[in-house]
Amino acid sequence: MPVALSHLDNGIDLILEPIVTAKTAAIGFWFSVGSRYEPKNQRGITHFVEHMLFKGTSSRTARDIALAFDRIGGYINAFTDRENLCVHCVVPSEYAEKAIEIMNDMMNHSLFSPEEIEKERQVIESEIISSYDDPEEAANEAVFQAIWPNQSLSQSIAGSVEDIASLVREDLLDWYTRYIQNGKLLICISGNFSERKIRAALETNPDRKKIFNEPPFSLPNPHEGFHFLSASFQMEQLFFCYNLEKPKTLQEYLHWHILNAIIGDTMSSRLFQSLRERAAYCYTVYSYYATSSDSALLCAYASASKK
Structure with a gap:
């Protein structure tokens, strides 16, 4: 239905x-x-x-x-x-x-x-x-x-x-x-x-009084470049992130999710097959696509030993 x-x-x-x-x-x-x-x-x-x-x-x-x-x-x-x-x-x-x-x-x-x-x-x-x-x-x-x-x-x-x-x-x-x-x-x-x-x-809920006012957000101002942070962990955390415009249509939203699935969201994805299955460089590797009301982010992640 x-x-x-x-x-x-x-x-x-x-x-x-x-x-x-x-x-x-x-x-x-x-x-x-x-x-x-x-x-x-x-x-x-x-x-x-x-x-x-x-x-x-x-x-x-x-x-x-x-x-x-x-x-x-x-x-x-x-x-x-x-x-x-x-x-x-x-x-x-x-x-x-x-x-x-x-x-x-x-x-x-x-x-x-x-x-x-x-x-x-x-x-x-x-x-x-x-x-x-x-x-x-x-x-x-x-x-x-x-x-x-x-x-x-x-x-x-x-x-x-x-x-x-x-x-x-x-x-x-x-x-x-x-x-x-x-x-x-x-x-x-x-x-x-x-x-x-x-x-x-x-319908048993009382009327909502409409006192919710969304703050007037300014558009996000993303920073680019390389960022290195030191930590005491035994593994290195690697991120490759691409700041994107939010999808304008449902079709565009679905296209990005399909691309994310191909890149790293599944066990048959390019990242998993190349970095874990063939090269054995890491245990954890994946990608994700995240959206907000005014932006989007495509990010690939891997955790590998320092060598």
């Missing part, structure tokens, strides 16, 4: 993809906010709010939320990117409305209790520190900083330990109110579900 896009009266955009042969439903709540929107004195706040969505509502504890999905054989998680925060789940088809009811609760009634905030602050600090021990992740952060130095597009998604330590409950609640409760929201659902019941479940 065809994919259908609609706009609900309460301000939510909805994309439905019915698959009648499926046994499950995949649901994604996409909020139009990410690290790129954050002022410098609140870096990491979107990611912090993402964590707090799972820490209890006015009617559910954090354990209640986790058990609700485990008991029905479902899965729920979330991630923060540079321009989006997404809460997503996969559940058996007959529990799609129940999953939406719980996600609605998280979106509208999260508590942000002081005790949970302090506990989660420690968790996020550990997450940040662990990223410093991951050569690939640390190198990727450095690459973004080298391409877009001191620009919002290259801000760390999680922030630094110092950034997280400076955020207070009022900051988190204000961000949650503006961008989760009242910001732009796109909900995507694919699988076997009742469209009538899905719409009824989503």
Whole structure:
């Protein structure tokens, strides 16, 4: 069946993809906010709010939320990117409305209790520190900083330990109110579900107050050239990055993804076959194509020993 896009009266955009042969439903709540929107004195706040969505509502504890999905054989998680925060789940088809009811609760009634905030602050600090021990992740952060130095597009998604330590409950609640409760929201659902019941479940959400205002971004100013960074890792991290204009059409977007697949996205790609399979120069080698609202990046990566 065809994919259908609609706009609900309460301000939510909805994309439905019915698959009648499926046994499950995949649901994604996409909020139009990410690290790129954050002022410098609140870096990491979107990611912090993402964590707090799972820490209890006015009617559910954090354990209640986790058990609700485990008991029905479902899965729920979330991630923060540079321009989006997404809460997503996969559940058996007959529990799609129940999953939406719980996600609605998280979106509208999260508590942000002081005790949970302090506990989660420690968790996020550990997450940040662990990223410093991951050569690939640390190198990727450095690459973004080298391409877009001191620009919002290259801000760390999680922030630094110092950034997280400076955020207070009022900051988190204000961000949650503006961008989760009242910001732009796109909900995507694919699988076997009742469209009538899905719409009824989503229409229980209060009207979104349209107080979300996207900051007036300046166009990214990419830097070119060679960048060398010293680190204590045993392996060398190599990146070749090409800054591109964002694709203007869906066809152009798909063409870039096809090119990326040929270059390094699969085991049969040129990079994998030449550098790993034939030459045995490295274990990890791949490419990726990433886009934002106003730019794109094609990047090839390899990790090799110093010899």
